[in-house]
Amino acid sequence: MDKNAKIYVAGHNGLVGSAIVRELKNKGYTNFVERSHSELDLTNDSAVSDFFKSEKPDYVFLAAAKVGGIMANNTYRADFILENMQIQNNVIKSSFDQNVKKLLFLGSSCIYPKDAPQPITEDSLLTGPLEYTNEPYAVAKIAGIKMIESFNLQYGTNYLSVMPTNLYGYNDNFDLEKSHVMPALIRKTLLSKLLEDGDLTAIAKNLNTEYVSEDQILTILEKYGISKSSSGVTLNVWGSGNPFREFLHVDDMAKASVFVMEKLDFKDVAGEKEVRNTQLNVGTGSDVTIRDLAYMIKDITGFKGDIAFDASKPDGTMKKLLSVDKLNKLGWKHTIELKDGLSKTIEWYKKENL
Numbered sequence: 636m637d638k639n640a641k642i643y644v645a646g647h648n649g650l651v652g653s654a655i656v657r658e659l660k661n662k663g664y665t666n667f668v669e670r671s672h673s674e675l676d677l678t679n680d681s682a683v684s685d686f687f688k689s690e691k692p693d694y695v696f697l698a699a700a701k702v703g704g705i706m707a708n709n710t711y712r713a714d715f716i717l718e719n720m721q722i723q724n725n726v727i728k729s730s731f732d733q734n735v736k737k738l739l740f741l742g743s744s745c746i747y748p749k750d751a752p753q754p755i756t757e758d759s760l761l762t763g764p765l766e767y768t769n770e771p772y773a774v775a776k777i778a779g780i781k782m783i784e785s786f787n788l789q790y791g792t793n794y795l796s797v798m799p800t801n802l803y804g805y806n807d808n809f810d811l812e813k814s815h816v817m818p819a820l821i822r823k824t825l826l827s828k829l830l831e832d833g834d835l836t837a838i839a840k841n842l843n844t845e846y847v848s849e850d851q852i853l854t855i856l857e858k859y860g861i862s863k864s865s866s867g868v869t870l871n872v873w874g875s876g877n878p879f880r881e882f883l884h885v886d887d888m889a890k891a892s893v894f895v896m897e898k899l900d901f902k903d904v905a906g907e908k909e910v911r912n913t914q915l916n917v918g919t920g921s922d923v924t925i926r927d928l929a930y931m932i933k934d935i936t937g938f939k940g941d942i943a944f945d946a947s948k949p950d951g952t953m954k955k956l957l958s959v960d961k962l963n964k965l966g967w968k969h970t971i972e973l974k975d976g977l978s979k980t981i982e983w984y985k986k987e988n989l
Contacts, residue, residue, distance in 0.1 A: 636694055636737070636897055641666045643692035645677060645726055646699030651741060651799070653806045654889035655696050662893065668692055678721040680728075687729035695730050695738040696892060697723070697779075701772075705873070705951050707813040708769040716771035723779040727794070731786060739896050740783050740796040742776040742914060744881075744957055745769050754920065754958035757798075757912045766952045780914050787901045788910055795895055795904065800918035800957050804885030804976065805983045811859045816925060817882060820872070820932050821981055825989065827861050827870045828938040841988055860945075868940035870933075876926030876944040879954040881918050884976035887969045891917045894967045903965065918957040919969045935978055 636642075642659060646652035647669050656667065668690045675686055677699055701718040708715055723740070730738050747755045748763030760780070765773045776798075783794045803817040811822060822841075829838045830852075839846035842855055853863060860871035895915065904913045923931075929942050959968075 636664070638663050639666050640664075640693040640736075641668055641690070642694045642696070643668045643690065644696045644698060645722075646697075648672070648806070649698060650802060650804065650807045650885050651888055651892075652696070652698040654804065654885040655698060655892050658886070658889035658893050677725055678718055680721070680725045683725040683729050684732070687733045687735075691733050692730075693736050694896065695726065695735050696896070697726050697738060697740045698892075699726070700741070702808070702815075703813045704815045704819065705768050705949060708772055709767075709949075712771045715769075716775050719772060719775035720778060723775065723782065727779070727782055727786065730794075731790065731792060736793065737896060738783075738792075738794040739892055740779050740794065741892070742779060742796055742798045743773070744798055744800045744916070744918070744955055745773045746776050746780070746798060746914075747955070749952050753954055754956040755916070756958045757914055757916060757961060760912050760914070768949060768951055784910060784913055787905070787913075793901050795899060795901060796914040797892060797895055797917050798914045798957070799888050799891075800881040800883050800916075800955075802883055802885050802888055804980050807885070807980070809984065809988070816880065817928070820929055821936075821977075821984060822988075823859060823861060823870055824929075824932045824936050824938050825981070825985065826856060826859075827868050827940055828936050829989075830856065830861060830863055831868045831938060831940055837989055868938075869943055870929075870938070870940065871943045871945055872925070872929055873945055873948040874925060874950040875946040876924060876929065878925050878950045878952065879922040879956065880925060880928070881920075881922040881956050882928075882973055882976075883918050883969060884971040884980075887919075887971050888917060890970070891962065891967050899965060904961075915962045915965075916957040916959050917962060918959050919973075920957070920959045920963075922954070922956045923973065931974060931977060932981070935974075935981055 644652045749766040751759040780796050783796045786792045807818040808814045809818040809822045
């Protein structure tokens with residue numbers, strides 16, 4: 636990519652999009668076209684078409700998506716499949732119509748079957764049933780991969796797709812009801828620490844509510860699994876704590892995305908025979924239990940109370956470790972280990988929100 640080429644990062648305010656913009660700027664890229672969600676609704680096909688006709692970007696990073704944790708995915712099933720399909724269809728089609736030189740589609744590791752052999756290789760795609768709780772979102776992302784492949788095969792475009800493992804880091808969604816497991820645990824643990832310290836004013840500020848009484852604060856916190864008794868503060872976590880999850884810092888994901896756009900072409904991942912499963916897994920190649928993750932966050936934040944696991948709540952897939960051999964062999968490997976990345980993310984959140 637030329638350093639002066641016009642680049643559009645769809646979702647530039649989000650977790651991944653903002654990291655991609657930071658990485659591109661660090662590498663000397665200067666020509667960005669940006670639209671927030673309020674300025675451009677990517678589910679609106681005519682608005683997206685007009686935007687591409689007007690701006691004519693050279694390169695597109697499709698990092699925009701409707702995302703959420705287990706509860707959100709399972710509750711808003713229709714919204715997740717419909718809105719993600721609309722976003723993908725509109726951006727990919729308009730990129731084609733306006734002769735975008737290269738496009739990178741960002742998916743998710745949930746595209747793979749629930750019981751895929753571990754670590755999960757790219758060839759596991761469409762070999763078995765998906766995890767039920769996020770099936771609509773996964774189906775939308777699979778459709779995006781196949782759209783990328785199909786445009787390349789039919790029209791000779793140079794589009795690529797990357798499938799990140801669970802991401803975390805700056806600008807994540809820390810909503811207490813709709814966030815993924817990592818940001819939810821970080822925020823809830825920090826709130827537990829504040830309750831332990833008796834800083835009810837800081838808790839009220841973080842919850843965006845007025846501090847009226849301790850009982851009022853405790854009622855709100857109990858809704859999110861944080862309780863206080865004579866023996867101390869307890870943080871209740873959804874699920875048994877036994878599932879394994881792989882986590883990648885978003886800055887590493889951004890580096891991988893820019894690497895793919897700068898160094899690789901569709902021919903590098905297409906294979907010689909039947910073209911399928913051309914997506915590239917992006918991860919660390921190692922995982923950790925939710926239980927160990929919770930205690931790691933507890934240690935970093937300094938929370939001294941108890942952590943309890945509610946096995947009556949769904950665990951989701953028990954293990955979901957990606958094979959990253961393909962991308963490693965093509966020249967990219969992660970650099971940020973989990974504990975260091977967690978420490979950086981927690982400090983960032985405290986600075987921004989406490």
